[in-house]
Amino acid sequence: MKAYDVLSDNKRRAGYDSVDDVDDSIPSERDATASPQRFFEKFGKCFQLNARWCVSDRVPDLGDDDTDMDTVHKFYDFWYTFKSWRDFSYGCEHDTDTAETREEKRWMERQNSKEINKKKKEESSRIRRLVDLAHKHDPRLKRERQAVKAKKDAVKEERKRKAAEVIRLKEEQEEKERLEAESKAADEKAARAIAKKKKDAARQVLRRARQNLRAVGRALNIMATERGLLGIEGICAEGNAETIGAVATQLSSLPDTSDRCETAYALLDAARADPTKPICSEIVANLSTKEAKLEDMTDSSSVSLEADAETDADSKKDCTIESEPETIVQRPTVKSEKTVAKAPEKPWSKEELSLLSKGVTKFPGGTRDRWNRLADYIGSRDADEILRKVNDNRPSKIKPGSLKQSVKAQHTPVSNDRLKDKRKTNPDVEQKTRIKPVTKPSASAPSQPPNVLQFTPKQQLLFETALKKHAKGDPSRWKKVGNAVGRTPDECQERFNELIEFYAAKRASQ
Incomplete structure (x- = not known):
């Protein structure tokens, strides 16, 4: 009767069946890592023994080494969510049928429930250890993990390779740009050196041409006159090496005649009219023709010109500064x-x-x-x-x-x-000219410079400023000074000579 009561009740029968003599052991680590054949043998048998506790009657098999990976993943998904019907209520310490009161029965049920829950946890832990161990050492999953890792490593290596390639290309580009910049700088430096050398050579040629022209001018004795000096310095300042060389050649080829200086002056004036165009022999021939025509003029005009020239020469030898009225000497005639x-x-x-x-x-x-x-x-x-x-x-x-x-x-x-x-x-x-003896200076000299041309203080200030601004080597210096002051170039030059002689006399008196 007792056996009938236990087996006829599904819950009590599940508890009775749960304590059958079954093997609850799981394979060891050694069995899992020995070989694939031993793994499938041990773990396949163990999963079959524990499949009896499954609620579902469709339990997947572990399979073998050739099973596809989808089946393998479904197998482990099933066992990770495994639901067992195993009941540990049979054989508990307290039998509720022997309870005398309701309170005692309830107390027994609570004690039995604690023991049952503890055994269920142990059973779940055992199943979980079994599944984890099999999942860890499953050769099929190992190959898959190695393949995934190899794929990830390949992706990482590809990324590293691409990054290294980008860095290498960038370094090569920078090195190429640096080499191009250095090459360009070297070419520019070489070009500057060549340009400087050419410029220095051209400057040297121009300098030699100027020296040659000045030497020719000194040989012709036209550098001592103002007209010749202005003409030669003007063509030296305005012309180039070719034009200056052409002028020097034409001047040196002038015949030694009485009108050679006048022809040289006319040649310099013609050269300064167009300083960028070399003077040619045709122009010299034209100048000679003009000079010949001038020689055929009347004797009266020539005599008057010579008289004027002598008067100008005598006037240039006289002093114009009346610094000492009492110093008057007789000029010999x-x-x-x-x-x-x-x-x-x-x-x-x-x-x-x-x-x-x-x-x-x-x-x-x-x-x-x-x-x-x-x-x-x-x-x-x-x-x-x-x-x-x-x-x-x-x-x-x-x-x-x-x-x-x-x-x-x-x-x-x-x-x-x-x-x-x-x-x-x-x-x-x-017959009497006021001059200032150089060897015997006067005991006293005027304190203020003379002002024969009556320069106003404002004009004097503009005159001094213009003298500082325009250098003495400028051929058109007096013209520029006259434009700045508002006087003629001759007046400005006369004022300059007046001041120079005044201060020279003042230094001599001191």
Whole structure:
């Protein structure tokens, strides 16, 4: 009767069947890692024994090494969600049928429930350990994990390779750009060096052409005149090497005649009219034709021109500054033969005086073979002439820097228009000229410079500013100064000479 009661009740029978003599052990780690055949043998049998507790009657099989991966994943998904009907209520410590009261029965049920839950947890843990162990060491899943890892590693390696390739391409591009920049910089440097060399060569050629033209001008003795100096310096400043060389060639080829200087002046004027075009022999022939026509003019005009030239020459030798009214000397009208025999050497030109001033600075006292080196530097004077010129200027304590100004004050041509007007009104002035002796300076000198041309203070300020702005080597200097002051170029030049002679006289008196 007791057996019938237990087996006829489904719950009590499940509890009775749950305690059958079954093997609840699981394979070891060694069985799982020994070999694939041993794995499938041990774990397949173990899963079949535990499949009896499954609620569902459709339990998947573990399969073998050739089973497809979808079936394998379904198998493990099933066992990870495994539901067991196994009941551990049979054989509990307390039998509820023997309870005398309701409270005692309830207490027994609670105690039995605790024991049953504990056994169920142990059973679930055992099944979970079995599934984890099989999933970990399943050779099929291992191959799949290795394939996935190899794929991921391949993707990582590809990414690394692409990143390295990008970095390599970037470095190559930067290196290429750097090399191109260096090559470009080197080419530009070489081009600049070539351009500089060409520029230096052109400058040297231009310099030699200018030196050659000045040498030709000194040989023709036209550098000593203002017209010749302005013409040569003007073509040197405005022309190029070709035009300057053509002018020098034409000047050097002029025949040694009486009108050679005038032809040279006309040639310089023609060259300055178009300084970018070389002067040719046809122009020289035309100039010679014009000069021949001028020679055929009347004797009266020639005589008048010569008289005017002599008057201008005499006027340029006179001094125009009336600094000492009491110093009046008689100018001799006729030179004796003795005076002519002891005439001084060839006068020094402005160019030679400028070179002498620069050479004295360049070769100071104590320089070895100084006078010969100065002669080589100037080119048109020998050592004895240079020594005499320096000795002549030595008593006045002239320094190399101030030699140019003092000499310029002595050799600068001065306009004597006002003296000519005085000679016309007073004939006695023709024989007596007011001059300032250089060797015997006066004891006193005027404190303020003369102002014969009546420059206003504003014009004087503009005049001094323009002198500083426009250099003395500029051929059109006086024209620019006159435009700035509002006076004619001749008036500005006369004012300049007036001030130079005043301050020279003042220094001499001091």
